[in-house]
Amino acid sequence: MERIINDIVEPEDLKKYELLYNDQTRRGHASDKAQFDYAWCLVRSKYLEDMKRGVALFEDLIRRAKDDIERRDYLYYMSIGYTKIKEYQQALTYVKALLKIEPNNYQALELEKYIEKKMKKEGIMGIAIVSGAVLALGGLIGLGVAMSKK
Amino acid sequence: MAAGPYNYSYIFKYIIIGDMGVGKSCLLHQFTEKKFMADCPHTIGVEFGTRIIEVSGQKIKLQIWDTAGQERFRAVTRSYYRGAAGALMVYDITRRSTYNHLSSWLTDARNLTNPNTVIFLIGNKSDLEAQRDVTYEEAKQFADENECSAKTGDNVEDAFLDTAKKIYQNIQDGSLDLNAAESGVQHKPATPRNPLNTDQTPSKEGCAC
Numbered sequence: 001m002e003r004i005i006n007d008i009v010e011p012e013d014l015k016k017y018e019l020l021y022n023d024q025t026r027r028g029h030a031s032d033k034a035q036f037d038y039a040w041c042l043v044r045s046k047y048l049e050d051m052k053r054g055v056a057l058f059e060d061l062i063r064r065a066k067d068d069i070e071r072r073d074y075l076y077y078m079s080i081g082y083t084k085i086k087e088y089q090q091a092l093t094y095v096k097a098l099l100k101i102e103p104n105n106y107q108a109l110e111l112e113k114y115i116e117k118k119m120k121k122e123g124i125m126g127i128a129i130v131s132g133a134v135l136a137l138g139g140l141i142g143l144g145v146a147m148s149k150k
Numbered sequence: 151m152a153a154g155p156y157n158y159s160y161i162f163k164y165i166i167i168g169d170m171g172v173g174k175s176c177l178l179h180q181f182t183e184k185k186f187m188a189d190c191p192h193t194i195g196v197e198f199g200t201r202i203i204e205v206s207g208q209k210i211k212l213q214i215w216d217t218a219g220q221e222r223f224r225a226v227t228r229s230y231y232r233g234a235a236g237a238l239m240v241y242d243i244t245r246r247s248t249y250n251h252l253s254s255w256l257t258d259a260r261n262l263t264n265p266n267t268v269i270f271l272i273g274n275k276s277d278l279e280a281q282r283d284v285t286y287e288e289a290k291q292f293a294d295e296n297e298c299s300a301k302t303g304d305n306v307e308d309a310f311l312d313t314a315k316k317i318y319q320n321i322q323d324g325s326l327d328l329n330a331a332e333s334g335v336q337h338k339p340a341t342p343r344n345p346l347n348t349d350q351t352p353s354k355e356g357c358a359c
């Protein structure tokens with residue numbers, strides 16, 4: 001998991017998908033695909049501001065998601081994003097929501113383990129256990145709003 | 151486990167590509183953990199695994215990126231082709247469509263890797279002989295290939311090892327330039343990026359091998 005979390009986007013990829021996304025936005029509306037590709041690059045950026053922006057773009061996508069298949073992908077990247085930002089609380093919430101959709105998802109299980117290890121290491125386990133309790137997917141949208149107000 | 155900083159002299163980067171559901175992730179898990187996952191969900195983006203192998207008395211660490219076959223991840227996965235020393239291109243012998251798509255996977259692999267990247271064809275699910283949809287002879291005409299089964303483990307080792315042998319041979323005869331930026335091969339780097347003992351879980355990345 002370490003390797004996935006620490007994987008850094010190639011600057012040229014980030015630039016490429018940023019251009020695509022901005023171009024479409026300027027012309028009215030960016031497609032979900034353009035937004036997904038750009039958000040995915042941002043989450044893997046070295047810079048905190050980019051990561052935050054990436055997570056916000058995924059939060060926006062998940063609001064419009066049509067099915068659990070799409071939701072699953074977004075939840076995974078949101079959890080990765082929050083792990084990188086070190087907001088382990090949110091990271092855990094999202095990975096648990098993913099595990100509700102696919103309880104055997106190996107990537108999600110590994111990510112969950114990784115986040116819990118990080119929390120323990122950084123000593124913020126207490127609060128995590130309480131609110132890390134599995135959240136219904138419906139609750140996620142509210143949570144997304146609550147978080148973006150921070 | 152915290153012994154020396156290195157117990158290998160080379161690192162080879164691999165990618166595993168091919169249609170969704172052909173068994174790429176199962177091959178990775180079979181190779182790194184000797185386990186078969188009967189009910190494996192579609193990969194999200196990429197998975198990563200490592201294992202140390204030996205070729206001609208040299209210890210080589212394989213860093214393997216297993217890519218998602220689903221179309222919507224194409225942009226995501228393409229960025230992992232760069233700098234791959236080996237590409238395992240997988241199809242499912244029981245589904246002809248996955249074989250028919252090989253030419254487009256091959257085009258991607260050729261365009262996005264370097265000329266020395268060793269591309270190896272794998273026909274997976276050889277345990278399902280009764281449902282076979284592509285004959286061995288036919289595939290053999292398309293490219294040198296290896297049939298294996300991620301389920302039984304049959305021939306899985308060989309697929310990964312034969313690719314490494316070919317890469318190693320390319321290094322030996324000088325056709326692969328180790329100093330080239332995107333050769334996909336590292337020769338014993340000077341400082342370890344992730345000290346081996348930071349990750350205590352015996353995950354496939356923990357390199358307990």
Ligand SMILES: Nc1nc2c(ncn2[C@@H]2O[C@H](COP(=O)(O)OP(=O)(O)OP(=O)(O)O)[C@@H](O)[C@H]2O)c(=O)[nH]1
Nearest residue numbers: 170171172173174175176188192193219275300301
């Ligand atoms: N019988 C048999 N089934 C296999 C074999 N390899 C994989 N499978 C099954 O095929 C399905 C798909 O395997 P995966 O490894 O998830 O396929 P993938 O290529 O990683 O798919 P994506 O991640 O979507 O690209 C799973 O249900 C596996 O159990 C095999 O060698 N034999």
Ligand SMILES: [Mg+2]
Nearest residue numbers: 174175192193
């Ligand atoms: Mg997979």
